[in-house]
Amino acid sequence: xxxxxxxPIGMRARAAAVGKTAAIKQGRDIDERLGLxxxxxxxxxxxxxDHWSFMLGEIALYSFIILILTxxxxxxxxxxxxxxxxxxxAYLPLRGVxxxxxxxxxxxxxxxxxxxxxxxxxxxxxxxxxxxAIGIHMCRIFFTGAFRKPREIxxxxxxxxxxxxxxxxxxxxxxxxxxxSGTGLRIFYSVFESIPLxxxxxxxxxxxxxxxxxxxxxxxxxxxxxxxxILIAVLLTAHLAIIMRQHHSQFPGKGxxxxxxxxxxxxxxxxxxxxxxxxxxxGVIAALGGVAQINPIWLxxxxxxxxxxxxxxxxxxIGWMDGALRLMPxxxxxxxxHMVANAFWPALFMPGILxxxxxxxxxxxxxxxxxxxxxxxxxxxxxxxxxxxxxxxLLTFFLVMLLGGSEDVIAVFLDTxxxxxxxTLRISLIAAPLVVGPVTYLLCKELSAVPSAGFRxxxxxxxxxxxxxxxxxxxxxxxxxxxxxLHPAPVGEATVPEIVPGGQPExxxxxxxxxxxxxxxxxxxxxxxxxxxxAIPGVRTVSREDAVEAEVEARRQRGFFxxxxxxxxxxxxxxxxxxDGDGPGGG
Amino acid sequence: xxxxxxxNEPETWAEHMAIAARHPRxxxxxxGLSFLLATLSVFVLGWIYxxxxxxQIEGMMLFVLFGGIGFGMAAWGKWxxxxxxxxxxxxxxxxxxxxxxxxxxxxxxxxxxEGRRSFLLKMFIGVNGLMGAILLFPLRSxxxxxxxxGGPLYTTQWKAGALVVDEENRPVHISxxxxxxxxxxxxxxxxxxxxDQTLLVRAATTPVAPPxxxxxxxxxxxxxxxxxxxxxxxxxxxxxxxxxxxxLLCPCHESTFDVLDGAAxxxxxxxxxxxxxxxxxxxxxxxxxxxxxxxxxxxGFWSRGG
Ligand code: FES
Numbered sequence: 001x002x003x004x005x006x007x008p009i010g011m012r013a014r015a016a017a018v019g020k021t022a023a024i025k026q027g028r029d030i031d032e033r034l035g036l037x038x039x040x041x042x043x044x045x046x047x048x049x050d051h052w053s054f055m056l057g058e059i060a061l062y063s064f065i066i067l068i069l070t071x072x073x074x075x076x077x078x079x080x081x082x083x084x085x086x087x088x089x090a091y092l093p094l095r096g097v098x099x100x101x102x103x104x105x106x107x108x109x110x111x112x113x114x115x116x117x118x119x120x121x122x123x124x125x126x127x128x129x130x131x132x133a134i135g136i137h138m139c140r141i142f143f144t145g146a147f148r149k150p151r152e153i154x155x156x157x158x159x160x161x162x163x164x165x166x167x168x169x170x171x172x173x174x175x176x177x178x179x180x181s182g183t184g185l186r187i188f189y190s191v192f193e194s195i196p197l198x199x200x201x202x203x204x205x206x207x208x209x210x211x212x213x214x215x216x217x218x219x220x221x222x223x224x225x226x227x228x229x230i231l232i233a234v235l236l237t238a239h240l241a242i243i244m245r246q247h248h249s250q251f252p253g254k255g256x257x258x259x260x261x262x263x264x265x266x267x268x269x270x271x272x273x274x275x276x277x278x279x280x281x282x283g284v285i286a287a288l289g290g291v292a293q294i295n296p297i298w299l300x301x302x303x304x305x306x307x308x309x310x311x312x313x314x315x316x317x318i319g320w321m322d323g324a325l326r327l328m329p330x331x332x333x334x335x336x337x338h339m340v341a342n343a344f345w346p347a348l349f350m351p352g353i354l355x356x357x358x359x360x361x362x363x364x365x366x367x368x369x370x371x372x373x374x375x376x377x378x379x380x381x382x383x384x385x386x387x388x389x390x391x392x393x394l395l396t397f398f399l400v401m402l403l404g405g406s407e408d409v410i411a412v413f414l415d416t417x418x419x420x421x422x423x424t425l426r427i428s429l430i431a432a433p434l435v436v437g438p439v440t441y442l443l444c445k446e447l448s449a450v451p452s453a454g455f456r457x458x459x460x461x462x463x464x465x466x467x468x469x470x471x472x473x474x475x476x477x478x479x480x481x482x483x484x485x486l487h488p489a490p491v492g493e494a495t496v497p498e499i500v501p502g503g504q505p506e507x508x509x510x511x512x513x514x515x516x517x518x519x520x521x522x523x524x525x526x527x528x529x530x531x532x533x534x535a536i537p538g539v540r541t542v543s544r545e546d547a548v549e550a551e552v553e554a555r556r557q558r559g560f561f562x563x564x565x566x567x568x569x570x571x572x573x574x575x576x577x578x579x580d581g582d583g584p585g586g587g
Numbered sequence: 588x589x590x591x592x593x594x595n596e597p598e599t600w601a602e603h604m605a606i607a608a609r610h611p612r613x614x615x616x617x618x619g620l621s622f623l624l625a626t627l628s629v630f631v632l633g634w635i636y637x638x639x640x641x642x643q644i645e646g647m648m649l650f651v652l653f654g655g656i657g658f659g660m661a662a663w664g665k666w667x668x669x670x671x672x673x674x675x676x677x678x679x680x681x682x683x684x685x686x687x688x689x690x691x692x693x694x695x696x697x698x699x700x701e702g703r704r705s706f707l708l709k710m711f712i713g714v715n716g717l718m719g720a721i722l723l724f725p726l727r728s729x730x731x732x733x734x735x736x737g738g739p740l741y742t743t744q745w746k747a748g749a750l751v752v753d754e755e756n757r758p759v760h761i762s763x764x765x766x767x768x769x770x771x772x773x774x775x776x777x778x779x780x781x782x783d784q785t786l787l788v789r790a791a792t793t794p795v796a797p798p799x800x801x802x803x804x805x806x807x808x809x810x811x812x813x814x815x816x817x818x819x820x821x822x823x824x825x826x827x828x829x830x831x832x833x834x835l836l837c838p839c840h841e842s843t844f845d846v847l848d849g850a851a852x853x854x855x856x857x858x859x860x861x862x863x864x865x866x867x868x869x870x871x872x873x874x875x876x877x878x879x880x881x882x883x884x885x886x887g888f889w890s891r892g893g
Binding site for chain 2: 045047050114115117118121122150183186187189190191193194195196197198199200205209210211212245246247254255259260261262263264265268269270271272273274275276277278279280281282283284286287288289290291305306307308309310312322325326327328329330331332337338339340341342343346376407408418419422
């Protein structure tokens, strides 16, 4: 099936030959000036594992680029001033109304600047998608254990990126000085005011005096377009550089082992595909910016400190914080001569603790499981029930807080009292994670005990036999349709191969073969190479889960799940790994 | 070091350089068409822009433009370019030789720094700490322009005898509100002062006072009660007066205050009652403040005191 659609034809071969001369010249030109041939070749050959979930990080990265592009445009029209003027612009319902220059310039951007509304809305949508993508990307990293050694630093950097993204989202949301965002600024004034020791001083510095202060808008602009984006760019660069240095982790299966990377090289297929995703994301955001109204500030009106409307919520990514403010009981800490006000606990203290624990999670987990080994193969969430349960519990906690941010809307929707909703959510905030966690744990255990769960069934073909009977025969699959069967990676076993002096990454063609079931990596048999620096002498790392996995693997071997596919006999390139895959392949 | 081109077995090479498309012609057509669509949308975009723009069409045309380029590229990469799978052996991050040498080099310097001159090191650390502290001073001067932090958090412009006015600076007469009515008021001349905003409600026709505090009856001429409008939770304006239940409601986080009980908190996260402004009626029937607020208004802050 391969020769047929890829046989080079004469003309193409000639064109390729001509192209090669040009490419040689270009390569030489670059190398003679910058000496970049080695690095360049490494970059072009960089392998990306093929799995859709690796696109989540790309979405975050690309929406950040879109944020910068649209943000620069929006900045040209925004006036960062709280100075009060009377509006005479294009939007009739607000003519003659007193408002800040910031609000008026946002109205002008929306109604008087050509293409202004589209780009403003694209900017807002891109921000929403940016933060959403970071969140889902983090979930992927968490539940598959991609944060384990050697990737702990990048997990922590990623959490820093999330924090900065949340901060910048809030700053940008607050800049237009409309009624809703002004209310948010007022609440944050109170939150900052409550910081022990420096609260009043800090808030005066930031806002330029008592609320609303005269410098919060210019201060926010500097932070929003300059300070925070630069911090994000620096951390993002570090994030990507570290990934490139360590290479991506990958899911088990398809010939993937702890010591190799299986996938598509950067050049040209991955570059084309990923560049295409960038444009497609840009397109989707443009469509949203054009037809899906977001943050229609002209409906809210300018900010007026004595007014507030019901049903005002911040953007969803801050909503959990607002929810925490709403669900907090009315406690306040009185110290001699000082006070830690109510707002401090839900809005700063609790998120501070949560994010610290999250940031330290890789180190905590390594300590609790005594697993200090290198991991390049990812976990299936169900194979790590404790971690999955904790993650599910945490997500539930955030979800209940997010619901809390809309308790008034929920009360109206359910036609009940706000009090009832708040008390339900207060109880759920504690109870729901305690229910969801254990249930998740049990589900994971159940799934691991059902060995066929998660394996795609082979389709059958009905064949008529010579004597007129019918028989169901498992179908031969197209090579591209081979099921990707995931096998649990062993826990805690060292995975660093023997150190090759001057070891260079080898990139070899793998042929088609490595699809299909992975080489048997049963926990019982995959014993660590002894050179691992992380092996703790005397510690037995085979846990109960491993025992289950070993049993599953053993059943597989015995043919419990039907015929095993032959493991790619013939047609393998010279560099293909041996079936055990625990050693560098030949080149 | 091996390379793609080092895999010189023609069979293998052809195999992993194979493209994924079963019908390359059709794939080419799809890619070409999406690039063509994108090209067309550019012209529509240009035309719309000269016609003074129209957000929905702009958005959709940008979608076709970017989406067309993007889909074309992705399809090109997915179907018409070799994808392998290729296998790359991971480079080992650590090397014991280098690790040792690195540590040795580090140690060499450390001996020079710590060994004999450890008092210099301590001084160095000390002076850096002091430098950090002194560098905070310019930060502090940023606040010199405005009022000093703290002061205005304790006080408002409500003084004894201050005339109660509405948003338009009009004095409030005893006949201004009906029972069940409410109004946002300020001290005369300070209608812009956010912290002075006060909610005036008329709860009855006769003076009212919280249970157990009959002395406060003189604060509420003709049933007028005034509370700071700045919520003690997070500072939102407490703007909703439910006359039927005599409750004040803050729309931000649903804190509820009982008007007849000195604005005591009956629900929600607000930790303290809204401070009450003592009122009196002057000889012409206008409302005035009997005194200022007896405590700092609004949410708590660190230096507020217990
Ligand atoms: S600000 Fe009033 S309840 Fe939070």
